[in-house]
Amino acid sequence: MIDKYRWWEVVAIYAGIAVFLTFILAPFVEAFVVSMRPLDALFSIPYRFITEEMSFRAYVTMWENVPLLGLYIFNSFLIASSVTVFALLAIIPAAYAFARFKFKGSNTLLAAFLAVNMVSGAVLIIPLFKVMHQLGLLNTYFAMIAPGTAFVIPTGIWLLRSYLLKIPKELEEAAWADGASRMYTLRRVIIPVAMPGIIVVAIATFIVAYAQQFIYALTFNSKNELNPLPVGLFQFFGRQEVVWNELMAASLVGIVPVLVIYIFLQRYIVAGLTAGAVKE
Amino acid sequence: MGQLALQDVKKSFGSTEVIKGVSLDVKDGEFIVFVGPSGCGKSTLLRMIAGLEEVSDGTVFIDGKVVNNLPPVKRGISMVFQSYALYPHMSVYENIAFPLRVAKMSEAEVEERVRKASRILQLDERLKHKPGQLSGGQRQRVAIGRAIVREPSVFLFDEPLSNLDAALRSDMRVELSKLHGSLGATMIYVTHDQIEAMTMADRIVVLDGGVISQVGSPLELYHKPQNLFVAGFIGNPKMNFVEVTCKASAENSVTVTLPDGGEVEVPVKGQANLEGQKMTLGIRPEHIKLGQADAHISVVANVVERLGIHTVSHATVEGANTSFCSLLDGAAPVVVGEAAPVGFNASDCHLFDSTGAALERLVKLEDVDPAMLQVEPA
Ligand SMILES: Nc1ncnc2c1ncn2[C@@H]1O[C@H](COP(=O)(O)OP(=O)(O)OP(=O)(O)O)[C@@H](O)[C@H]1O
Numbered sequence A: 001m002i003d004k005y006r007w008w009e010v011v012a013i014y015a016g017i018a019v020f021l022t023f024i025l026a027p028f029v030e031a032f033v034v035s036m037r038p039l040d041a042l043f044s045i046p047y048r049f050i051t052e053e054m055s056f057r058a059y060v061t062m063w064e065n066v067p068l069l070g071l072y073i074f075n076s077f078l079i080a081s082s083v084t085v086f087a088l089l090a091i092i093p094a095a096y097a098f099a100r101f102k103f104k105g106s107n108t109l110l111a112a113f114l115a116v117n118m119v120s121g122a123v124l125i126i127p128l129f130k131v132m133h134q135l136g137l138l139n140t141y142f143a144m145i146a147p148g149t150a151f152v153i154p155t156g157i158w159l160l161r162s163y164l165l166k167i168p169k170e171l172e173e174a175a176w177a178d179g180a181s182r183m184y185t186l187r188r189v190i191i192p193v194a195m196p197g198i199i200v201v202a203i204a205t206f207i208v209a210y211a212q213q214f215i216y217a218l219t220f221n222s223k224n225e226l227n228p229l230p231v232g233l234f235q236f237f238g239r240q241e242v243v244w245n246e247l248m249a250a251s252l253v254g255i256v257p258v259l260v261i262y263i264f265l266q267r268y269i270v271a272g273l274t275a276g277a278v279k280e
Numbered sequence B: 001m002g003q004l005a006l007q008d009v010k011k012s013f014g015s016t017e018v019i020k021g022v023s024l025d026v027k028d029g030e031f032i033v034f035v036g037p038s039g040c041g042k043s044t045l046l047r048m049i050a051g052l053e054e055v056s057d058g059t060v061f062i063d064g065k066v067v068n069n070l071p072p073v074k075r076g077i078s079m080v081f082q083s084y085a086l087y088p089h090m091s092v093y094e095n096i097a098f099p100l101r102v103a104k105m106s107e108a109e110v111e112e113r114v115r116k117a118s119r120i121l122q123l124d125e126r127l128k129h130k131p132g133q134l135s136g137g138q139r140q141r142v143a144i145g146r147a148i149v150r151e152p153s154v155f156l157f158d159e160p161l162s163n164l165d166a167a168l169r170s171d172m173r174v175e176l177s178k179l180h181g182s183l184g185a186t187m188i189y190v191t192h193d194q195i196e197a198m199t200m201a202d203r204i205v206v207l208d209g210g211v212i213s214q215v216g217s218p219l220e221l222y223h224k225p226q227n228l229f230v231a232g233f234i235g236n237p238k239m240n241f242v243e244v245t246c247k248a249s250a251e252n253s254v255t256v257t258l259p260d261g262g263e264v265e266v267p268v269k270g271q272a273n274l275e276g277q278k279m280t281l282g283i284r285p286e287h288i289k290l291g292q293a294d295a296h297i298s299v300v301a302n303v304v305e306r307l308g309i310h311t312v313s314h315a316t317v318e319g320a321n322t323s324f325c326s327l328l329d330g331a332a333p334v335v336v337g338e339a340a341p342v343g344f345n346a347s348d349c350h351l352f353d354s355t356g357a358a359l360e361r362l363v364k365l366e367d368v369d370p371a372m373l374q375v376e377p378a
């Protein structure tokens, strides 16, 4: 591409990006710095970015102070992964159906999904609690996974549907003419071709699931061993004081699984996977 | 076997009727080409034969069996799409093998059939590549390969060669004709390209707005178009049409008056009550000559294209606002802006009545070498 920006436009663009990144990353930097400080240096006035005796000690002591920390991280990961897997199982066929089949009420349904999206899970938390209670599902992984799954499905369908709409129809017609059934075509043709779109949906779903589990865990679960990280972090709130440095250290470590998933999956988001399918 | 018949087939999308009753018989092993202007329903008709589009009314027979409600595979057809429709994530080998995998064939047989197809289409070197790494012509061959492995009795092609460059197109044309010869299968082929239609077809079906305008061998359509539409559609540059008046009609000739008063006696089957009627005289640009001829007409050249071997003159008939194109010698002395007479022979003329239907010309198609009418298997 021809470089069509003037130097001051380039400067302005980078300045914009810098401001944006500062807002996004500043909390992480602060969390990191706090995790390095000894507790008594935390609230020093005036504020100093670098304080004496910075160390990684919190990253060691946190495991001793909250012995189940590893389990919490594992639970978080398990819940978010399960939500992602179950959600995809529903999203892929549903998005395919919405993208390809004409049926009565498909538009209404899509609109309804969008509407459901606007009601966050928090609004329904009390009715859901009743339901879980009645079904005797409180204090199980299921109670934290099922509602989470339900709430990520509509967004996923919308996202993936728009991706599937871009896949040329002839691919399916060719498969159909070659004798493949709908399911075979979905499995062998559509899903592989739609992989970049599916990965995007998977990442988005995982991140939402990772973030939203707090509220479900807090309400539907009182078994300590099943708690995910966000609830587990409460144990750093002591009677008298909050162990800020360990709390921040644990939070940062808790982000690692998301990063790992992201790095692992984003390799599959390759542009131009459909290259060569049809004449452009 | 690949015998196919359409019986008063119709198709509507909502309230618009796209195919308005088409009947056609196709013999086993025949190469049929559908031509027609854009939007006339060629693809739709092909897709109905394929089973990708439901038939609104009428019947489709393949090998004497009604197939209206059968899915494509059960009809024994395979289709090559205008847009290739290759599976981008699979190698060439897997693309070609796809129909066989669907049919759960044994690995050995898959291998054998794919090898055979790739040998015919010269894709041996490319089997491991992905479609994205291939050229347009190679992709097209992969698409054809995927169609032939199943060894269907009817092949359907929807403009397979459009989007290829001219050289590649003429190569592929020859390859497809060879393929038709070696497979002996029935082929139905949709195209915009007249050269493809004329060179490959056993019979051409000219579609016009959802109905068949004429069916016939390429030379039949060229020499004996049944109406103005086919006359104007087949042939390049287009046939010239001149408004004339009928002077006399006999059994084997009709005499007409040209706009400038000249007369021509055209050897066509006459009809009663033609005298005095407005008619259309058709004369192909390639039959125009300078100098000695049965009749002359005065035209003013607007644009002259010198192609080396030929000179194409786009002109207007003097005194009328009719365009007139002539295909002349490379060195023809045509000057832009000057009125000059051009000549043609009465036996080259076509004559159409006021409804646009042709009066049958008295040329014998047998005058043409019959071998030219049949594409013999190579
Ligand atoms: N799914 C559809 N819904 C509504 N109308 C359609 C549909 N498919 C085709 N048509 C209409 O049917 C007519 C014929 O279409 P078709 O694609 O068969 O034309 P075609 O002869 O193949 O044209 P081209 O040479 O441009 O490919 C067109 O007017 C088109 O608008």
Ligand SMILES: [Mg+2]
Binding pocket: B042, B043, B044, B158
């Ligand atoms: Mg078409």
